[in-house]
Amino acid sequence: MTAYKFLTADGLGLFSRFPWPLPHGGPGAWVDSEVEPCRAGIHACRARDLPYWAAPELYEIELDGPIDELELKIVAPRGRLLRRVDAWDASAVDDYGRMCIARAAELVAAAPSVLGDWAPTGVPPPESARLGYIVARMAEELGGVAAHLEERRRQSAWLVERLSLA
Amino acid sequence: MPESHRPNGHGFTCQEVVAIASEYLEGAMAPEQMTAFEVHLNFCDGCLRFIDQMRETTALAHSLSDDEIPAELKSELLAVFRDLRRE
Numbered sequence: 001m002t003a004y005k006f007l008t009a010d011g012l013g014l015f016s017r018f019p020w021p022l023p024h025g026g027p028g029a030w031v032d033s034e035v036e037p038c039r040a041g042i043h044a045c046r047a048r049d050l051p052y053w054a055a056p057e058l059y060e061i062e063l064d065g066p067i068d069e070l071e072l073k074i075v076a077p078r079g080r081l082l083r084r085v086d087a088w089d090a091s092a093v094d095d096y097g098r099m100c101i102a103r104a105a106e107l108v109a110a111a112p113s114v115l116g117d118w119a120p121t122g123v124p125p126p127e128s129a130r131l132g133y134i135v136a137r138m139a140e141e142l143g144g145v146a147a148h149l150e151e152r153r154r155q156s157a158w159l160v161e162r163l164s165l166a
Numbered sequence: 167m168p169e170s171h172r173p174n175g176h177g178f179t180c181q182e183v184v185a186i187a188s189e190y191l192e193g194a195m196a197p198e199q200m201t202a203f204e205v206h207l208n209f210c211d212g213c214l215r216f217i218d219q220m221r222e223t224t225a226l227a228h229s230l231s232d233d234e235i236p237a238e239l240k241s242e243l244l245a246v247f248r249d250l251r252r253e
Contacts, residue, residue: 129209
């Protein structure tokens, strides 16, 4: 199964700080792990999970073995990085930020009495995960948890289209 | 541990993250809570730095042996910990 994995700019796991074998002209080396969801195992995400884990580098990852499908992530005993998603570059990060800011402005315009204090100002910083979260929280202020999740779906769809992901 | 009634994607607050940080580092957190916790870490630089510092401090503390702690300092630390428990 092919999924996605965000890493730090140094190629480390976001929370494990594991130095992933990066693909160079071919897939990176296989990494094996015992599986204990959230504690051990090869963690990756589906396209719909992308906005929750947005980080500097994005890779396609091939997973092998039984796969646990969890909320917001998947876990397998084995995985290797197939390729860097080059489309997730500074320009895409910037565009994503601008999309989030535009969406925030839309939400404020729809309910200025509720979200007036949330009005975005200035140029969006390159902090995709935070911007996505803030906009989802703004939507939640208006429409509850369902609106939060719908906003996240909207962000996933944007990323899939912008990055030409399957 | 605060019970999150929200969906994972909503995440925890910074206060909640600090309150349950040691459970996260000890691997004592339920999987669904850990997901919410890490969603928060991914968008909150301050909390991520806090967790990294705690992890580093724990690793350094584990690398010490009893012999490396001066007796006087050890008794002072134990007294502080005892007082903390009483509070």
